[in-house]
Amino acid sequence: MKRQIPLIITFIAGIVMIIQYFIPHEPFAGMQQLFNQWYLIIAAFAMILGIGNLLKIHSGRISRKTSGWGYSIVLLTGLTVMLISGLGWGIERGTFFFYLFWNLHIPMASTMFALLAFFVASASYRAFRARTIEATLLLIAAIVVMLSRVPLGGYIWSKIPFAGDWIMSYPNMAGQRAIMIGIALGTVSTSLRIILGIERTYLGGGK
């Protein structure tokens, strides 16, 4: 019964969503919007669950003084300060919450994002080492595309911008579309397996 009820709910919800795509008439019209609203309500309560989990795990780490418990203090302090300032004085522009969000959270998130530039450089170095024929082709294609995107490419040889566009528009686009077709079919196949109850690992266990 523990498995049956979720499977029945999944089947009914899946079939209803398929039907509403093809039948715009009531009672199916607006069904997607209704389901989305239900999802938002569940998501709101799940956030409470997430915060609860965060409090439980990190307060446990602090009380047990496990390695790295100092980070847990920072996390819980941040959580408490943001929660109190947001609930107490609102989150609009000019509030303490907004100040913290704008001057702490945004710069830290931007810093993490900015690290991407260095990681791209190190990853490119590894990928472009011409050890195999494939890697050499990748290296040549990358150089052509990079040069085609800057004025220097055109100065070196007027055909380089066209070569870069050709690589992006044909071999690259063909590859992307092939992957996209596979993804679309895989999505439908996975959805069907879940709706029909063939795939039920997401309910827990493997059978």
Added chain:
Amino acid sequence: MTTIVLLTLLYLQISPPKDVRVFDTPNDAGGSITITWESSPDAEGYRILRMALPDSVYTPVDWVDAATKRYVDKVEDGVKYRYIIRTERGSAYADSEPTDEVWSHGNVFHRGRTNVLIGVAVYTTLLLSFIYFAKRGKKLFVRKIAGLDAVDEAIGRATEMGKPVLYIPGLSTISDVATLASLNILGRIARKAAVHGTRVIVPNRNPIVMPVCQEIVREACLDVGRPDVYREDDIFYITFSQFGYTAAVDGIMLREKPAANFFLGMFWAESLILAETGASTGAIQIAGTDAIHQLPFFITACDYTLIGEELYAASAYLSREPLSLGSLKGQDWTKLIIGGLIVAGVILVSFGSDWFLGLFSS
């Protein structure tokens, strides 16, 4: 003076919109009528006038600018209406002829999606046929996927080293099919890890995905008779912030030094930051996503990458259950059909025949 008056009158004489058409908005749930018209060169804007029969008075409904040539009016189903579109410029105006009577009703079937329905029907039939054959015991060949064959190696390595396995189920929500596919794989990996008594750490960005992950890993441990391996604290929520989550996972990689990292699901700009940090720790890394733009990053920084559909095939591949493998064969055959259609389309369009393209438009 007379000339000025005549010129002013000529200036004020403006033309109404032409070819005004009204019809029940197609493929909707009802409650709307669509009006289209050819624009007037004199218009500053148009006023929409409506009369609900049996009334005899037109009332203004809305005003739209001169660039608009189509208006969808919200009405009551079953009531008959007539419309007039009025060209306006300053205080001058010119009315179109009143339209024919029109009324709205809901449509039972979205005709613009007939081709999609046929495609879904063909694909579903193929999938169900192969599932049926698999159920009857027919042996189905599925090509090897290196990334999935390496799962055992990765978990074995973690067990030998006494290190945990890190599993990232993507950063998307539970409503994303990639996340569902990832959760299915988590179940398989958690079972294998539980058999060896290896910890699986699952940091979550989404609070709905977290309890599902906990349940999957707990059930997997119970299924293989190792409930002692399950540690609820290893499957936890971090934050909804994209880069806050990334920073936390990077920290876990550097502190815990997992022997195997799995990045399976939906990823955005954080993919390379995660994968490169993982690579720097020396962990064996298996990634898989349907985010096309993140694939090159994973291919570069990870040992194995499941490309697009391989992510969806992974659970079936790992389980080797005939029913799931049957659906994979159905997928392959549908790809073959699509490949055939693409070739046919290229040939037909090259010879100037466009009707084939029409079959695939809405």
